[in-house]
Amino acid sequence: MTDVLTLSGVHTFINQFHILEGVDFTVPAGSITVLLGRNGAGKTTTLRTIMGMTPPSAGDVLFNGASIKSRAPYTIARLGVGYVPEHRAIFRELTVLENLRISERAKGDLDRTSDFIFRLFPDLKRLVTLRGGSLSGGQQQMLAVARALVSDNHLLLIDEPSEGLAPVIIEQLMAAIRELAADKTVLLVEQNFRVASRLADRYVIIDDGHSVQSGLMPDLIQDEATVQRYLGVA
Amino acid sequence: MLKSLVPAGRGSVATSVALIGAILLFALYAANFSPGIFAITLLSGLLRAMLLFLVAAGLSLIFGLMDILNFAQGGYFMLGAYITFDIVHPDAGVIPFGGFISDPTLRFAFAIMVATLVGAALGYVLERGLLRPLYKRALFQLVLTFGVSIILLEVVKFLWGPSPYSWTVRLPIQEAQFRIFDTPFSTYRLFVIAMGLLLMAGVTVLLRRTRIGIIIRAGVQDPEMVSALGINVRAVFTLVFTLGCALAAFGGGVAVPFLGATNSLGSTFLLASIAVIVLGGLGSFEGTAVGSVVVGLGWAAMEQFSARPEIGTVLASMSPMLLLALVLLLRPKGLFGEDR
Numbered sequence: 001m002t003d004v005l006t007l008s009g010v011h012t013f014i015n016q017f018h019i020l021e022g023v024d025f026t027v028p029a030g031s032i033t034v035l036l037g038r039n040g041a042g043k044t045t046t047l048r049t050i051m052g053m054t055p056p057s058a059g060d061v062l063f064n065g066a067s068i069k070s071r072a073p074y075t076i077a078r079l080g081v082g083y084v085p086e087h088r089a090i091f092r093e094l095t096v097l098e099n100l101r102i103s104e105r106a107k108g109d110l111d112r113t114s115d116f117i118f119r120l121f122p123d124l125k126r127l128v129t130l131r132g133g134s135l136s137g138g139q140q141q142m143l144a145v146a147r148a149l150v151s152d153n154h155l156l157l158i159d160e161p162s163e164g165l166a167p168v169i170i171e172q173l174m175a176a177i178r179e180l181a182a183d184k185t186v187l188l189v190e191q192n193f194r195v196a197s198r199l200a201d202r203y204v205i206i207d208d209g210h211s212v213q214s215g216l217m218p219d220l221i222q223d224e225a226t227v228q229r230y231l232g233v234a
Numbered sequence: 235m236l237k238s239l240v241p242a243g244r245g246s247v248a249t250s251v252a253l254i255g256a257i258l259l260f261a262l263y264a265a266n267f268s269p270g271i272f273a274i275t276l277l278s279g280l281l282r283a284m285l286l287f288l289v290a291a292g293l294s295l296i297f298g299l300m301d302i303l304n305f306a307q308g309g310y311f312m313l314g315a316y317i318t319f320d321i322v323h324p325d326a327g328v329i330p331f332g333g334f335i336s337d338p339t340l341r342f343a344f345a346i347m348v349a350t351l352v353g354a355a356l357g358y359v360l361e362r363g364l365l366r367p368l369y370k371r372a373l374f375q376l377v378l379t380f381g382v383s384i385i386l387l388e389v390v391k392f393l394w395g396p397s398p399y400s401w402t403v404r405l406p407i408q409e410a411q412f413r414i415f416d417t418p419f420s421t422y423r424l425f426v427i428a429m430g431l432l433l434m435a436g437v438t439v440l441l442r443r444t445r446i447g448i449i450i451r452a453g454v455q456d457p458e459m460v461s462a463l464g465i466n467v468r469a470v471f472t473l474v475f476t477l478g479c480a481l482a483a484f485g486g487g488v489a490v491p492f493l494g495a496t497n498s499l500g501s502t503f504l505l506a507s508i509a510v511i512v513l514g515g516l517g518s519f520e521g522t523a524v525g526s527v528v529v530g531l532g533w534a535a536m537e538q539f540s541a542r543p544e545i546g547t548v549l550a551s552m553s554p555m556l557l558l559a560l561v562l563l564l565r566p567k568g569l570f571g572e573d574r
Binding site: 051053072073074077078083085089091092093094098101102103105147151 | 445448449451452454455456458459460461462463464465466467
């Protein structure tokens with residue numbers, strides 16, 4: 001399996017704060033890889049660093065073998081990287097349809113992908129004329145994921161998809177993400193270990209700005225000591 | 235980050251309607267209940283509202299999208315006025331090519347086009363050359379745009395001197411008048427009102443019905459997320475900044491036949507426009523449009539009221555700030571504003 005994404009020796013500062021102090025991992029094509037770690041470990045900053053929003057001060061980020069570390073976010077997105085941020089970042093004043101339209105990178109993208117999107121998230125179809133800000137948390141999360149599917153993205157970065165959602169909505173989202181992984185690669189941040197362990201096939205643990213361990217998810221599930229140590233889950 | 239370009243909520247619309255209603259009642263009182271004077275006050279208010287809108291629309295869009303309060307916006311209005319004046323009055327000014335067009339109306343149209351293009355070009359240069367390296371340094375940007383406004387003023391004084399110019403070339407459209415309740419009103423002023431309304435509608439359509447409009451509205455809320463969708467937000471910043479400065483220069487061009495070209499045009503319209511965008515709700519385009527009408531009508535009503543010998547003229551020039559204070563007391567976030 002080839003690696004879609006490679007981070008090597010990545011250091012990132014936000015203002016004077018040294019957030020990432022050496023992050024190394026790879027994301028194989030077609031996998032669902034989850035970044036695990038306690039609050040403030042650097043998971044979200046890792047996704048933002050890949051996306052070019054907080055560029056690394058050292059190290060490299062390779063996407064399909066080419067360095068993207070000094071590129072602007074919009075050029076990284078145009079390479080085929082979709083980003084679903086923490087707290088969704090839905091455009092609240094735009095309608096659902098406008099939220100999807102703005103994600104088109106080429107004319108006709110939405111026409112091409114709308115059937116797939118609305119099959120994955122049927123609720124969104126009847127909400128297209130509503131403003132993003134009037135949707136429930138679960139609907140907003142679906143819209144945030146749907147927005148990343150409008151254009152032809154090969155890699156999806158999804159930050160905390162289950163945050164603040166009811167269990168039934170989480171199940172729906174998990175099913176959707178699993179279906180996406182059929183032809184896309186997914187790297188997600190997930191605080192809820194139960195959700196992460198059922199969804200992902202690979203993991204990377206980030207602790208205090210360092211990547212400390214990575215591997216296959218079934219191995220981590222068996223390794224209670226590691227789970228307890230880094231994630232505080234018994 | 236922020237939320238704006240908000241669709242009108244019930245409270246916003248109700249307050250706006252009540253405020254405009256109160257201003258109209260005051261205008262009626264100021265006009266001594268004379269229908270003719272009241273109608274002229276109303277039209278004068280709308281005229282001023284449209285001119286304010288041309289400065290404030292750019293100010294509001296630039297602030298909403300880029301978090302930059304462009305103090306140079308008034309300078310572009312003033313420059314537009316001087317360039318238009320100079321081209322239409324070839325023997326009085328410093329720009330030589332105006333005299334090639336003998337028909338004054340054509341010369342005027344050409345002058346406005348040149349003024350708008352110069353405003354757009356200078357806006358482009360200011361954003362790309364000076365502001366772009368200062369993104370995320372809000373104080374530096376503020377000082378820079380303030381500095382540019384001073385430079386524009388000094389350049390105008392250097393080229394045209396400190397004395398005001400009165401418009402002397404008579405255009406047929408200026409000569410034409412129509413009567414409303416037996417009171418004459420200039421057709422040209424009505425034309426400016428119509429043009430302002432058209433531009434207001436045009437910018438609304440641009441924001442509501444086009445892809446670039448969707449991008450601008452999204453960018454007002456979260457430019458970083460727009461960028462993460464593959465859109466070059468900085469190019470959108472440049473476009474909006476250029477458009478905003480062009481609108482202001484255009485406003486100066488259409489206003490100069492009745493306002494004349496004076497050094498104080500920039501500061502007068504900048505201050506009133508700041509009142510408009512704060513009163514309307516920072517970053518809200520709808521708020522800017524309604525705010526322009528509120529301040530324009532209020533200003534004209536107060537001017538009419540100030541015509542009484544016992545009242546000083548100072549009240550009229552203070553009216554934008556008085557209205558601003560009143561609105562902020564009623565709605566601290568402005569008529570259509572939300573948290574920023």
